[in-house]
Amino acid sequence: MTPLNYNHLYYFFTVAREGSIAKASGSLHLTPQTISGQITKFEAQIGVNLFDRTGKTLQLSEMGHLIYSHAEEIFQLGDELSNVLKTQRPISWQTLSVGITDVIPKVLAHQLLKPALKMSESIRLVCHEGDQISLLASLAVNKLDLIITDQPLEPGGHVKAYTHQIAESGLTFFATKEKAAGYRKGFPQSLSSQPFLMQSKKSVVRQRLMMWLDKEGVTPTIVAEFDDSALMKSFGQEGYGVFSVPTIIEKYIASQYGVEIIGRAEECIDRYYIISPERKIKHPAVVEIVNSIPR
Template sequence: MAALNYKHLHYFWTVAKTGGIARASERLHLTAQTISGQIALFEESLGYKLFKRVGRRLELNDTGRMVFDYADRLFTIGEELEEALRFRPGGRALQLRVGVADAVPKAIAYLLLEAALAMDQPIRIVCREGKLDVLLAELAIHRLDIVIADSPMPANVEVKGFHHLLGESDTSFFATPALARLYRKDFPRSLDDAPFLMPGDDAALRPRLLRWFEKEKVRPQIAGEFDDGALLLAFGDGGAGIFAAPSAIAAQIKKQYGLVEIGRTDAVREQFYAISVERRLTHPAVLAIQSAARANLIGNAARNHGTGVLTDS
């Protein structure tokens, strides 16, 4: 066997970790053909096949699993060294790499992350926004420290991770002053036949809203569906319809956009999670976020029980 080529080993590890050559090519910024060729050279140098094809997917064979175990330990140790140097007191600013699922309201993301900015230690936050499955792939290869999501770790993704509840909030309903005058009275029955902006299929809030509408026997007219929370807010600000958002950020939405909170309910609650590859959170900035979130989210929900019409403060 030829001397071990660590570049080829890293390519192999990335393919196995992300679940396929296509995803690995995105992570490594190389073409799928290049990675496929490098894997073939690696197998040739070892004298063993490492993958078996199952339908259109590649799966590790017995030898592949053994090689992966060694590679995983090797590269994990390297990443632990990198983390140790990043957290070294007196060194450069602490870096926090965060993925924010696009279903999470931007104001909630800021509410959570501002605790890290308030730390005594200088910090540099790198934020990435996108679909949850894409962010989890980034997390799996340690390009992110945590992913902030509105749901726990999905069971149908081939990524090893752990979710940590940060907090939860009641749900409030917002509209422009003109719409609020029409639909504020007799909430929530006033939502029947009202124009409503619905979160997209990936949002954990969507099925909770639909169940609540059914329970309250109201059928809003869906004026639009949005995967991106910021786009939904922009349409709401433009008067396209009523929309729901966490009560924890109600004051900010009213102040920043001049919108009116027409009602809220504690029967629909949004939960927010930090997803990490660690069973136990250790990053100092993430621990600060977790601590602050328990006060700002769970505390907010506890103070704002009830369903009903709101008066402006």
């Protein structure tokens, strides 16, 4: 078999990471034509298409995703080797690869993962975002050590994995300082017909929130929906509408975004889970994360 051309692999890896040949061109200091030509040669050498091409848009093919994950590990090891050669101090790193579903608030994921980086052992944390289906596929082929999600595994699924509940929380509602007092009076009925920023339909908490609002007889005006909770908070900070977050991070949100609490829905419970390939968690960093969660 012809030896793998690692220059070609790196060009492919950079394009996939940057999202386009144009951006990779700036990163690699090569012309787009050069990069495109080298990737075409690489595809011919390995006999597979790495990208699904629609016009000028590049999307990783199924095989492209697989090769990208291997390339990521290869170049991560290369960076580690470069560091060892530079410092002359070999370090034994243990990698913790975490999948985070895109509906999980980033600050919550940050709080959950912090204990792993405070361990005496040298832990390299690698985080991947995506939807639950794609992350489960990565877990199934041992590309992830765990997934942080708001949805437990469905019974009868094809992936052999286990769900561990790690936290639960009610919801806290926020608005700008200028509008908070008006919403606070008569909450939650004060939200009726008012602009509201809502989580996307694929978020479990949205379903519970809609049921709670219906039970309270409240019909806000949903002006925007978001997969990315950080983007939702940014719009809320600018006064485009009321938004809700898990109560367990309310202090951070009030401080970071300069918004005020207008009320809570303690019975609107959102639960968070770790999905792991093990019934009994063994990875030392995952054990540390679970043991650090307040009970």
